[in-house]
Amino acid sequence: MQAIGKRRWTIAGGRIPLESNGTEPEFTSRDEIAVLNCCDSPARLRIHIHYADRPAVGPYEVEVAARRVRRIRFNDLIFPEALPLHEDFGAVINADIPVVVQFTRLDSGTASRSAVATAAYAERNLQGSGR
Amino acid sequence: MQAIGKRRWTIAGGRIPLESNGTEPEFTSRDEIAVLNCCDSPARLRIHIHYADRPAVGPYEVEVAARRVRRIRFNDLIFPEALPLHEDFGAVINADIPVVVQFTRLDSGTASRSAVATAAYAERNLQGSGR
Amino acid sequence: MQAIGKRRWTIAGGRIPLESNGTEPEFTSRDEIAVLNCCDSPARLRIHIHYADRPAVGPYEVEVAARRVRRIRFNDLIFPEALPLHEDFGAVINADIPVVVQFTRLDSGTASRSAVATAAYAERNLQGSGR
């Protein structure tokens, strides 16, 4: 299948919630991205995390297999260092081939869970098929 | 009316929730897409589902009548095979004419329902009017 | 101030919830759009509503004053005919000058309110500044 998506995605409003309620791991509070790779080759992602008051950290390296989807919880990114809970961050995701990225938050630290989803921002001039 | 929208849409963060609360079918947990076809002819959609750890399945074929809107629950896609509950998936939706797609999740399996909506990702180089 | 936005926006996943809880009118269940007009002249909107199983209805005509924002509840659109509750619809919004449109749903008909917001789909080839 042909390449679908773009090679750079960004998220400005990340924050891993502090508390969790509900069954683990399904309802662990988290920020996560879902990545769809429609290509015939694996996608190599390099993620840089930007903070409010200290230098950016990265790259976190993640692979998404050919023709597969993969959820990546920011909680699970631990090398070069784990992301702190409850601290604002932004993420820049660079892929070596076009992918589609969706950003979701699940906040289970309150009586009522609150979930938000939004498309990440796709950088237009790094589009896959235009090259 | 002229064509509005694009011919390819993708969703990276699909997952059909396991449990449901509330009246059926209004509050059945579900992932669904709403498709708007403003053209004077029916739109034929071919949907491929991508998974995390097994080959993609499809096409699921769905038609949206001329000048109509249609909600499609992923729960209801059963041929070539029903989508499993509680498993991550991505969807690639190809239409033969331009349509507009919106993605919504309703999770009623908890005390408090949680709903998310997000625009699907529209592939730019498959835009309707540019051809 | 210069024109910002686009002249055509679409929503695929509209549906006015049936029940409401909470204080009126703040928590009336509703689908609504927020329209921002940054131009020095009023924006004239013509909205067409598409349904799942009957012909489209419109235009509903709405004006947004120069350099103002305006919320428009689909519940409040009554001419040429009121929108039915609890029925799927899509909306095509044409403006005579560029505007920015955001779509929000508030569903107060349940113990826990659920709100979704999503950017409407902006037709690229009807961009304001490209003309």
Add this chain to the structure above:
Amino acid sequence: MQAIGKRRWTIAGGRIPLESNGTEPEFTSRDEIAVLNCCDSPARLRIHIHYADRPAVGPYEVEVAARRVRRIRFNDLIFPEALPLHEDFGAVINADIPVVVQFTRLDSGTASRSAVATAAYAERNLQGSGR
């Protein structure tokens, strides 16, 4: 790192909720934007607020440090004047260098919190890298 994002972003559906529940300041009802600046120089933002029935107010001036992310609550914008609670507004955000903006609302004034997030509308012809 190179510039990522755009120089103009807009929000049409702003409204600061009236009531709050939960711990301060984490659960104060609010509308906020998260801004990601990937450039090597600080980004200077000029925000104009548009209302439903009175003239626009601004600019509110905010700086986002080089290679940092910053959350800006509309509640906290006080010069030239504080934003009123519970009143519809739109925001036009102009930056002197490209940034990425994400819009989030947290409404804690009800038994169940409700959160919405949506990408702000990015003006295409003010893209960073295209110049």
